[in-house]
Structure formats: structure tokens, C-alpha cells
Amino acid sequence: MDASEASGVPRIVTAGFDDPESYTIERYLARGGYQGLRKALGMDPEAVVAEVDRASLLGRGGAGFPAGRKWSMLRPDPVTYLVVNGDESEPATFKDHALIERNPHQIIEGTLIASYAVQASQAFIYVRGEFALGLERMQTALNEAYAYGAVGRDIFGSGFSIDIVVHPGAGAYICGEETALLESLEGKRGFPRIKPPYFPAAIGLYGQPTVVNNVETMANLPWIVLHGGAAFASLGAGRSTGTRMFALSGHVRRPGVYEVEMVKTTFRDLIFSEQLGQGLREGRTVKAFVPGGVSAPWFGPEQLDLPLGQDEVGAAGSMLGSGSVVVMDSSTCAVRAAWRITKFFFRESCGQCTPCREGSGWLERILYRIEHGRGREEDLEQLLDICDNIAPGLTWPPQMTTICVLGPSIPSSIHSAISMFRDEFLLHVKEGACPMSGGSHG
């Protein structure tokens, strides 16, 4: 997990990851912790927002919305909330998991800076319920931070006060969707809210203006405040500035979480570099890879040289999304991969919208049938047509027929798999069995 520090690129959020005690306040302070907060508290809140704006910090939760812009959209109100999203529950996405366990104080410090910048009345850190260790470390860190005087009344004598609550998640992937998360925080069932209102910044938690940001987004803030937005923006290129954590998994020799500079790094670097993924096993080649979480359309080997930049990947028809890259080598069954991903969405659909609730199950059952040798040729067209009924036109970003984007994300893997590996589907049908069985399955 050594980053490219040699090349002069700083480790902004994973600094200290190599230290097994990195999560304690002592080690955090030794790394210069809470200096960003001290500096921010001496600035005008607007100046902090301006600095973050200048940094062009894109949200790290999936949608990649610029954090500074999001903050300025906050409807003025005496009561506003900041909610930090640490619900990470997608298969193959595990960068927040590492961040929460190994660097909780930096999330807290970022949360405090953001709270000060938007003058929030109360902040919440929502941590996935299954992260037992992460929750424990986050809560301990928060207690330490309170004791240290960084949280609570009159922080560091600045006159600014804020409380933070760590809230364990309710055990559903959908609670990571920001409006479902707000419902869940309010003690309700995790159903995403229907739009309009389009942004929690207008009507959020308990009906009040609310900023929802990812934990990694928060963790970038102390550095930005300390070094300035311009320094951050000088890393990366275009809109994709700074560094970003990527969770690399699948058929690579060294799966893991890597913080790399955006745009300047390519998928090939990430997968093959000696400091990073170290490539595939002997004799295997890249068949396809998921560039940004299981919601994202797949890429083939020809896209390996694309840079890790939000707009660059977007222009190529997929997304960087949640920052998880899954490599499938030549032994992978595309049908099985698509089936497993679809099965995940089927089990995690909240069930509000008919297309998502019913469509996910239908797709899953057909894919299961094909993979288990009971496919029919017409199933392919049917799969695509069902996908089209969930996300009309099968465009990217998808057209919506549903309340949240979980539904329209379901077709991504299926559409990719059929477009890229149609013959493999037909082989399943023809042979009445999975031709790759015995191979390694994603």
C-alpha cells in the first residue's frame, strides 16, 4: 500500500496506513492531526468554502459532485445538518472500510472543518452497521476527540461548537443512497426519497437543509485547508483533482486499497504497476474490468490506458463511481459475473419502485437459468428488453424510471456482458451448461 510518494505525490488520506496504531489520537496528532481544523477555525467560514471550491474536490461517494458547490447550495436556515456517509456496502468496494478503521480521526477532523464551513448545527457520521471494528474505532476516536477539545462546545476556544453523533447503519445497501440514509437516520425504513426536492441541501434531515458527503471526501479537507485549494488542484487534471482511493480487486496479484493521483494514473498503472496491483497471474489476460463499482458499465482491455479521471471515464461510457476496480481475467464466466452482480441488486433493491423490485428478480432468474444451462436463445433479447424497461434506451448515464439510481444501474453489467460477450451467452445456451465451469468465478 505504499503510494507513489517517491514521485512527489502526497498521501492525503491514507497517510499513516502502514502504522498498525494509526487510528489512535496520539498517532494522529503525531502526524499533524487537527492542525487543519485549528487553521480553519481561524478563517472565515466562507474562506474555507472558497478554498474547497478552489480545490475542485469531487465527492468520493459515487456521484462525484463538487463538494464546494454542494455546500454553497445549502438553503440558509438556522438549523442545518452535515451527514457523513460511511455506509459503504457495495461488493468489491472497500476503500471507506479501510479509511474508517485506519484513519477515523481524519474523517472526524474533516467533518469538523465542513461543519464549520457550512455552520452546521449538528453532524452525523453514518457507519455501515456490519463494520464492527470500524464502528468501535470511530466511536473511540470521537470520544478521544471530545476529550481533546476538538468536538463539542467552544472548540479550541474558537467560539464554534458542534456535536457529532456516530450512527450505526441499518444493514441495507440502499441506506448508502443519501436520501435513504436520511430516512434511516430519522429512524424510518431506508426508502430513498422521491425527487423533487432534488437535493437534501434544500430539504434534508428532518426537513432541514443538509449536506451529505462521503467519508473520503471529508478526509481530504484537513489537507486542503493546510496546503490550500490550489495545491490540491495542482494534483490530477481537469475537474479530477487531488488523489483518490481505489479499491482494486478481482484477478490481480495484489488486491488492495491504493491512493493514487487522479488522471495522471491509468487503469493499466493501477492494475499492473509493481507498487500497486502487480498485474495478473501467469498466463492470464484481462478479459474485462469494472471501472467504478458494480453499477458501472464494464470496460475491455482496450480501455486499460484510460486515465483515472471522472470525466475521462464518463466520456468513455462508464464511471469512476465508488472507486472500485474489479479485474476479470480470461478464466471468468461473463454470464456468471453478470448474474452475481444482478443477484446483489435483486437482494438489495428497497422494493419501492416496480421496475427495480420486479425487474431485478426477473433478470436474476433468467441469468441464473442461463448460467445453469437452462437458457434459451430468446433470453438474450428478453434480457435486453427488460433492461430497457428499467433504464429506457440503455444509455449511460441511464434514463430513470425509478426513484433512485439503484434500479437503472442494474442493467449496466448485463448490457455490458451481452454486448461484449454475446457468444459466451450463446455457448451457455447451446451447451446447456456453463462452458467455463471449473474455472475461477468472480
Next chain:
Amino acid sequence: MLDGRSVTARPGEVLIAAAERAGVFIPRFCYHPRMKPVGMCRMCLVEVASPRGPALQPSCFIPVTEGMEVVTTSERVKKAQDGVHEFLLINHPLDCPVCDKGGECPLQDQTLAYGPGESRFVEEKRHFEKPIALSNLVLLDRERCIQCGRCTRFAEEIAGEAQIDFAGRGERLEVAKFPTTSFSSYFSGNTVQICPVGALTATPYRFTARPWDLDQVESTCTTCALGCRVAVQSSANRLTRLLGIDVDPVNQSWLCDKGRYVFESVNGDEALVPGAAFAGEARPAGRGATVRLTQPLVRTHGELVPASWGEALGAAADGLRRVRAVGGPEAVAVLGGARLTNEGAYAWAKLAKGVIGTDSVDAQLGDGLPAELVLSLPRATIDEACRAKVLVTLTGDVREELPVLFLRVRQAVLSGATRLVELTYQTTSLTPYAAASLLMRSGDAPGLARLLVGGSAIASGAPFHPDGPPWSPAQLATARDLLAETPEGAGVVVLVGRPSLAEDASLVAEAVEVLANAWPAARFLPTLRRGNVHGALDMGFAPGLLPGRVSLEEGRAWFRRFWPTVPERTGRSGAAVLASLAGDLEDPDGASDQREAPKGPPIGALVLLGADPVGDFPDRQLAERALAAAEFVVVVGGHPSASLHHADVVLPAAVAHERPGTTTNVEGRVSRLGQKLVAPGLAWPDWMIAAELAASLGADLGFTSASAVLEEIGRVAPSYRGIDAAIEEGTHRDGVIVPLVGRGVERFEPIDPIATPGVESVERQGAPPRVGSARIGAWVVPVSVEGSGEGVPRLLSWPSYVAKRTSTRPTHVSPPDAYTLRLVSGRRLYDRGSAVLGSPSLVPLVPKAPARINPHDLDRFGIDDGDAVRVRSSRGSLVMRAEADPNVARGTVVIDFNLTVAVPDHRDAPGREALRRETTAEKDRRGTERPEDAQRELGASVLIDAMAPVTDIRLESL
């Protein structure tokens, strides 16, 4: 722009509704016009132009904005809708042939229009255990559920009790109740009605009929006096189902479960009325074990035996003539009438007052309010109450008495349209919504009313109590502050009813007088709850009144023109009739000086019109003595009752849904009743019985049909002038408010064919979905009532009431001492009335009544929650379970009316043991007779002393 043409929308209107008014039907499942949209089913997707090109949007959720461009017919829209529809069907069991909804199912209907012709779903469908019970009344088939959330939203948003909600997620998302409770809402039937598929079914209707066999008429529910509009459906002369119809000023499509299911008592499915094994009970084929009066009966040699109508009418006329010959017309009293149609009530009023000549006629049996007061108060409509600046309630729990009014008031408060100030003896279903809830003790109402209108505590005359006043001073201050914003009571509406049957009506009456005098601009909505009691009072069914809201004196000359005679003197109220029969007016202990008892000859004959003094009158002991003392008793009614044991002649009458006519609700809204059934056996409609009995007495009432009676009402009853023409004019779902004034505007409202699936399906008989348009609305008055000279009497009014009121002496209530508690007996929706007991589906829902006492008082008496106690009044005593209830005012014990009292739960509890000892001591030797048990079934009426202003209770621990 909608599909290329320009349409206008109301402010805030959602796309689907605006399109519907413009005649474009967008398919939908989860949208219901009376609930907030949630956009869950995605069936209503349409294309809305946006900066990034046309986007599919749920039309049920998107408000119309200026210049919006919408396409509902494009290929893309069609594909999206077809897709959603197909998705809904893939897991649907398609067991339509055995589904109640088959034939009236929006899913079926829309399948014809939107689904693909054939299924391409070859996978295994989702499976659930077939129906599970959410409650006694509602079953859920989760396989059929399309997760539209209509039922769960209704429970939370409309009924305010989230007893059902979604559980699970994704494809396993299911409607569920909580494990330890059931879906026990009074309004659960609405969820069955609005479920767009057959997932929710109602036990009373399940498998009884197919929609295409159903025949339907529109009518008005007369189970309580709110008058919800209903579609009454039957199959083979048997009622099968009632569905709510959306009348904006009244029920806004909802019904309560009692109103929805008491039709079973019309069919008469089971013999559940005590003492029903009885000669008059008939069991005609196709009606089940009907417990109905279907045959005239005459007592011969001590036994009631079947007779012909001629014989029975002759016997009745002979008896009445005999009594009149001895005691004069005033020796005859006619009690009841709240279950009659307006036509029946008018005909009987004309017979009693205009032929027999007695004014001792009363639709209320000591359980209402003085009629003249009710009719003199400036009347508010339900809508006015729901947008009053301040809504004051001085009544029982509205959800128990007029359930759908609770839904209306709750919505009104939640939407900020009104603010609520409650005067009550115990926390009610409206308390959580009240700006101020003033807890009082029985007897406090007049004093608290004086405080509320600005009097001081001392001048208010509130009786002293060792515990001090039960209301919180802060709440009183809030209430007074609110009311200070409404000078003269402008914008104030007061709901007035009977919060307790264990106190004299004069207490509420006095409080109301205080309020009406202090607030000349306030309006009042009387919450008398019994069936058509408002129609009966309007038809002169009270002493001192004549039809059309005029007093006897004021109307005498006018009615002489139309009637053979008009009573000479004001008669006795129902309570006074019974008291005089029981000999209690001469009560030596002095309690009787509380009452204004017009002296008159002793009552000799009683005509009971669908009324049962033994069951209905608060003081059971007095009622029993009264009936036993009556020389001649004629019972007219549809169902047997305890009073039958005293009957000399029984005349069987048609009941609700068996007779056409009109009814009048709490606000004075007159609406049409539909006839769906032929009355069983030889039963006749009430007006006809009156006309025939008059004929037997040698008089001609002058009408041969219900509509002829209505015509006469419209001609002679001053406040109903023109009603016949108004009602005849087309189908007026909304009815009209009397007195008719000004010109109404007709409204055309689209009917959402899936908001009320059953109603619309029966009307359209299987045709594909369409947008209906019903003409509803206020009506045009043909004759101006004002200023039509020719001696039309003046209507009762508040100034005339005040001018006439002689006695201003307040009712004297002595303060309770430390050893007594004051009894409060309120109404519960499901009680032991004949309608509920005749409806097998509702019988299990009738609760038992514990003695609910403030924990502070229980402590004082050293009694534990759940203990057996003996509750003793001057009238009688009961052994029952005491229950600690902080919602009850201190110094009060609440035992709700007309319910069997509760006994301790646990056989091993010490209280249970004590109870066993108490009751076995009084059990006879063979162990069959248990006097205590019998008493317990009678409940609070054993204790209530109708001759005292309040009933005080002593508690004895056992």
C-alpha cells in the same frame, strides 16, 4: 401543454389530476386523490420536457408548472407503462378466478389496456403463505400485493394509526402488522376498498359475490349521524358490501368499519341478540338465520302471536283509543324515531301530533340534548368546523361517536386549517391534535365554559374539589389566548354532544348556553350521533316542536292548515315520560326538583319506534320499571329487543337499505337513501305503518308513497321548504343543506376509476378504464324561503331561544366528597347495540368495559391496577376490574356505556379469587343462575341514576 393542447391546472395540482380533468387518463396504481403521492408504482410515467430533453416522470408526483410540456402518448411513454405493467404481473399469482377483486380489479382492467398480450415470464413466481389475517376483518394475500403502499399510507396518513407498514425489502417487501398487535383500526375497511388488487380482502365480503353479479344503488350511511355517502351492493336480495363514495363536504370517500359492516344485521346472519328465541323471528330462505321482525304480532293470553296487518293495526288502534279515552291525547307517548327516514319521521309526527294530538314525542331517550337548544343554535357545516379559527369540542370521543368526522377534524388540524380546544372528561383520540385539552370532571362543564369565555374562577361557579381543578392552568391560558383572537366568537365552531351518559343533559346545555351567549358569532355543530336523529328532530320529533324547526306555539296556526289537529300543550321528553311511568317524578328524596317536569295525566300508552328504552336509556332500572308500568305498548321496528317483553302489539318495519327516502345529517344536509332490498316477510316502511295506523284511527294522513311524504314536507315544514324539488333534481351525491338558501353551483368532478375500484367497476360493468364524470353539487333553490309571506312560521333561532328561556337557574351539582368518585359513561363505537350484535363480523370487536380510574385515586383507595372492585351507586352495584388510567381526570371513574363490564384477566390473580367468592355467594344452588354475571352484561346502565344530575360512585375493594 398536454399532448399538444393547452390545459390549465389548479395551483399545486399534480399532473395526473390536471390531465384527468382535461379528459386524459394516465394509468396509475399507487396514486389516490385523497392521499399524498409517493410515486412508487411508476405506472404513471409520462414525458416531461426538461433542459436535457424529455424525461420520464411520475405524473402523480410532479406538480404542474407554468408552460410545462407533457407527452402522455409517445412510444417511449407507452413502452415504459407497458414495461411497468408487465413487471407488476410477473409475480402476480393471476388467480383471478378465485379472487374477490376479479371483475373489478384495476390490475385486470389495466392489463387489457397496457400489458403485453402474452406473458414471457417463465420463471418461478414469488410465493407466500396464502391469506394471513391482519385483523378479524382484513386478510392479506401477499402474493397478490403490488406494494403500492395505499393501505399503509391510509393507516398512517388518514387514520393516524400506523398499525400496518412495510416489512422486508425488494421483492420480499410485504405489508405487515406488528407481531403482537392486530390491524384494529376503526377504519380498516377503507384499505380493502382502495387496494388496487385483491391482496386485501374483508372477511364479511370474501367469496360472497362476484362483482358482475352485484347490483348497486347509492345511498347514505345512517349508522351514525354523519351521513357518509355509500354505494350499497347486493346479490340476490342480500346485502354483500358497502363502499365509500367521495362526497367532498362529508366523508371524502372514507367510511368507518361499523358503517361499512353493520349491513350484516340487515341480512341478519345469526341469532346473537339475547333473548332472541322468539316467535317473531323469521328465517326466510336466502337470508340466513335472520333475527328480524317480519310478522305483525299481537299479545293474546299473555303470549305474542302472529297476526295479520289488519288485526295488528286494529289492536294497536283499539289500545291507543282506549288510553286516549281515559287520559286524553297526552296519555299517549311516542318514543324513538332516530332510525326512521325523514319521511317516516314526518308521517309519525303527523300521526302523533296531528292525529292523536299528543306532544309527548321524542326521538331521544335521555341520551341526547334538549331539542329546542340544538335546533336554535346557529348551525355550522362540517367544512366550517374544519376551517374554524378555533374548533371547541364539548362532546364525547369523536372517533367513537362519529368516526369519519374524526378523520376530517384530524386532517383539518394537521393541515393547519383549524386549531382545537377540547373540553373533556378523559383523553380522547383528538387530544394529540389539540392546541389545548382541558380535562374536567362531570359537573364542571358550565363552570369551565364560564372560565373559557373570560369569567373568573370564583364567578364561574365551578364546584370546589379537594384536588383542585383537573385542567392544567397553562392549557386553559392557551385556550383563552386562542379564543382572544376571535372576538364575539367570530370563526369559532363548537362541537356539542354528550360526553357522558351518567350526567344530566342540562349540564352540557348550560355550558353551551354560556358559550352561545358570550360568542354571538360562533356556530355550533351538534354531534348527536344516532342514525337520523337530526332528521327526526327536524320533523318535530321532540316535545314543543313541529316539523321544520319551529316551536309548537309559533307553528300551531300554520300546521292547523294541514293537520287535523295540533297539540294543545307542550308534552314530556322521553326521559320525563319514562320517569313519570316509573313513578320517579314524585321521588321523595328531592332529586326530582332538578327537572322541569310538566305535570300532566299519567302516561298510559307507549309507542316505541325502533327504540329500546331498556337498552338505550342511560338508567336501565328506571326504564325497566317504566315499561313494566305502561298499560299499553306498541313496538314498531325491524329487530327484536329487550322491550319486546312488554309489547302488546308488534309492527314489523323495514330498516336501512330496504326503503327509499331521505336522511339529514349533523350539519342539516339532506341526502337521498337508496333502496337496495325488499324488506323481509311482511315488514313495511315506517311511513306506511303510520299512514295505515292513522287510517285505523279514522284519519287520512294523505300520502301513498315516500315521495308524496317528501312533497308534503317540502310544502309545509318551514326549514325544508323546496326540499322535494331539490332532491328530485338529478343525482346529487352531495345532497343539500336545509334550510335551502340561494343558488347552488353545480360541480363536475372526475371520478378516479381506481380510487373507488368497486364502485366504478360495477358501474362500468367490465368496460375498459375510463374517466367518469359525475355531476354532484349544491342545488338550486326553486322557492325563496325568506319572505314568502302567507303565515310561514319563523324558524327557531338563538334570540328566540334566549327570550323564551325562563329558568336560568344553573343545575346544582354538589361537590363530591373524598370517598366518592364521579361516574362518566361514554360511548364506544362497537357496543352491545342491536346493529353490532346483529353483525357477526363485528361482535368479536365489542370491548369489555373496565372501571378506568386515575392511578392517583386508585392509590388513595389502596386498589391495584387489575384488581376486582365493587362499584356501587345509589342505583346498583357491579363487581368488575379496576384499571389505572392516567388519561382519566382525578375524582372520576369511567365505565363506558352499553358494554359488558370487564373482570380481572388472570384466573390466578387474587382479584379473580375474590371475584369468584363474591359471585358464588350470590349464585343459586344449582349454579346456573349468576345474577352478578347478568348484571355485568348490562354494564354501566345498572349504575346510572337518571334522576340525579350526576352519578356518584363508591369503590369497595374485595
